[in-house]
Amino acid sequence: xxxxxxxxxxxxxxxxxxxxxxxxxxxxxxxxxxxxxxxxxxxxxxxxxxxxxxxxxxxxxxxxxxxxxxxxxxxxxxxxxxxxxxxxxxxxxxxxxxxxxxxxxxxxxxxxxxxxxxxxxxxxxxxxxxxxxxxxxxxxxxxxxxxxxxxxxxxxxxxxxxxxxxxxxxxxxxxxxxxxxxxxxxxxxxxxxxxxxxxxxxxxxxxxxxxxxxxxxxxxxxxxxxxxxxxxxxxxxxxxxxxxxxxxxxxxxxxxxxxxxxxxxxxxxxxxxxxxxxxxxxxxxxxxxxxxxxxxxxxxxxxxxxxxxxxxxxxxxxxxxxxxxxxxxxxxxxxxxxxxxxxxxxxxxxxxxxxxxxxxxxxxxxxxxxxxxxxxxxxxxxxxxxxxxxxxxxxxxxxxxxxxxxxxxxxxxxxxxxxxxxxxxxxxxxxxxxxxxxxxxxxxx
Numbered sequence: 050x051x052x053x054x055x056x057x058x059x060x061x062x063x064x065x066x067x068x069x070x071x072x073x074x075x076x077x078x079x080x081x082x083x084x085x086x087x088x089x090x091x092x093x094x095x096x097x098x099x100x101x102x103x104x105x106x107x108x109x110x111x112x113x114x115x116x117x118x119x120x121x122x123x124x125x126x127x128x129x130x131x132x133x134x135x136x137x138x139x140x141x142x143x144x145x146x147x148x149x150x151x152x153x154x155x156x157x158x159x160x161x162x163x164x165x166x167x168x169x170x171x172x173x174x175x176x177x178x179x180x181x182x183x184x185x186x187x188x189x190x191x192x193x194x195x196x197x198x199x200x201x202x203x204x205x206x207x208x209x210x211x212x213x214x215x216x217x218x219x220x221x222x223x224x225x226x227x228x229x230x231x232x233x234x235x236x237x238x239x240x241x242x243x244x245x246x247x248x249x250x251x252x253x254x255x256x257x258x259x260x261x262x263x264x265x266x267x268x269x270x271x272x273x274x275x276x277x278x279x280x281x282x283x284x285x286x287x288x289x290x291x292x293x294x295x296x297x298x299x300x301x302x303x304x305x306x307x308x309x310x311x312x313x314x315x316x317x318x319x320x321x322x323x324x325x326x327x328x329x330x331x332x333x334x335x336x337x338x339x340x341x342x343x344x345x346x347x348x349x350x351x352x353x354x355x356x357x358x359x360x361x362x363x364x365x366x367x368x369x370x371x372x373x374x375x376x377x378x379x380x381x382x383x384x385x386x387x388x389x390x391x392x393x394x395x396x397x398x399x400x401x402x403x404x405x406x407x408x409x410x411x412x413x414x415x416x417x418x419x420x421x422x423x424x425x426x427x428x429x430x431x432x433x434x435x436x437x438x439x440x441x442x443x444x445x446x447x448x449x450x451x452x453x454x455x456x457x458x459x460x461x462x463x464x465x466x467x468x469x470x471x472x473x474x475x476x477x478x479x480x481x482x483x484x485x486x487x488x489x490x491x492x493x494x
Contacts, residue, residue, distance in 0.1 A: 060311060063309065064309045066240045066243055066244045068310055069303055069309055069310070070244050072303050072304065073245055073303075073306060076178055076304055077176055077177040077182070078176055079174065079176075079245070080242060174245045174247060181304070185304040185305065186301075187297075188300065188301030189248065191297070191298050192261035192265055193250075194374070197378075198476075199422075199426070201217055201382070202422075202426070202429070202484075204216060206418075206425055206484065210386075210397065210481075211275075212272070212275045212279070214383075214481070215331050215332075216268065218331055218379070219268075219271045219327075220264065220268060220271075221376065221378070223264065224264060225375060226323060227258055227263045227316065228260060228371060228372045228375070229359050230257075230319070231254060231255040231258070235255050237255065237256060238252065238306075238308070239306060239307075244306040246307070247306055248306070256307075256312050257312050258312055258315040258319050259313045259316035260316065261299075261301070261316070262295075262299045262315075262316030262317050262320070263317075264298070265295050266299075267323070268294070269287075269295060270291055270320075270321075273290065279403055279404055280404055280407065281404045281407055282407065300313075338384075338387055339386055340390065344387050345384045348380050348387075352376040352377070352380035352470075353380075353470065355376055356372060356377075356470055357466070359372045360372075360462045369462065369465055370465050374469045374470075374473045377469055377471065377473035377474040380474050381474035381477020381479075381480070381481075382478070382480055382481050383477075384477075384478055385479070385480065386481045386482075388482050389482050392486075420493055421488060424484075424487065424491075428479060433473075433475075436471060436475050436476075437468070437472055440471050441455060441464060441468050444467045445458050445464055447463075448463040448464065450463060450464055
């Protein structure tokens with residue numbers, strides 16, 4: 050067998066959805082038994098069929114409980130949402146759902162996010178290992194908006210603004226290239242069945258490479274590269290953090306049924322390649338953002354052009370908005386750091402005092418850090434809400450798009466791009482300019 054045939058065979062094996070399903074079963078995730086083709090084609094029939102079954106189960110449980118008998122099988126079954134079945138659907142198209150309540154499991158799992166744009170809702174799945182379920186839920190959140198909107202501001206406000214800014218530069222670069230690569234390769238998500246989809250939020254995106262895996266690789270590696278030698282700490286801490294963080298995020302995407310093994314391996318390798326090429330230029334980019342006279346105009350124009358280009362690669366899906374959000378956040382943080390530098394609100398420590406010693410944790414230091422997070426996040430969330438209320442109706446009015454159904458309106462590039470770009474551009478600008486100014490004004494900077 051030739052080398053090319055071996056590689057093709059290896060790629061096919063790593064992309065096999067059966068391996069994903071086998072990993073899920075190993076971790077205690079069981080797929081529900083499929084219903085009839087009618088129920089699979091029409092989710093309403095599925096819901097009608099489940100209702101009498103659930104009612105009958107509760108009636109039997111009450112009857113047996115009153116007579117002192119054992120509880121009926123399945124009365125303690127676990128119900129956690131999974132993505133509607135069917136890998137390989139086109140971007141933005143909802144797959145059908147074919148589910149049935151299966152064997153009893155030990156606990157009831159928590160509810161994951163549904164897709165706010167496509168309206169996708171999860172199906173029932175049976176989870177028997179709850180510690181692994183919550184561990185991998187945490188791992189997958191390390192690549193979601195909630196984590197980013199807490200992680201990057203915490204670095205900029207409380208730890209090291211220089212490291213925070215440069216982490217954002219690397220994150221924007223890796224995520225943008227990953228999202229564009231998805232829309233060029235256009236490989237579908239793992240097929241369901243056999244895979245159980247425990248997440249629906251990114252169902253309408255393509256699969257290769259895993260941008261969660263890219264983020265989960267880029268952030269910890271960059272964090273160690275940027276801080277080692279700048280801060281005093283044993284290198285072994287970083288060597289432990291990198292594989293733990295990266296493996297948790299990568300395995301969580303297989304556990305959730307969102308990616309094949311090949312997707313996460315490709316995301317990891319792709320990120321290493323991006324870091325090898327672009328990391329030497331991060332210092333130059335950050336200095337340009339802060340010091341160049343026309344940096345804000347160049348930053349805004351470049352990020353906007355990249356967003357428009359990415360929107361032309363494929364039809365609408367949730368990845369369009371994610372890409373605009375990433376670019377808007379990066380542009381806002383870069384522009385905010387420019388004006389912060391010019392006004393002297395946040396000054397980086399001089400190079401001759403490096404490496405920086407670890408500050409002893411005191412009640413005052415801890416209290417100020419918590420206060421900065423509370424005040425800063427409150428301001429950021431208010432800005433985001435105000436900009437969302439302004440930009441969507443304004444974009445609909447300018448481009449003559451009906452705004453009665455916001456979900457449908459956001460499926461137009463003319464609405465989604467300015468909404469995400471402007472809103473999260475202001476969020477990023479607030480993180481590096483408005484919020485530090487507030488801290489300076491109230492004396493907690």
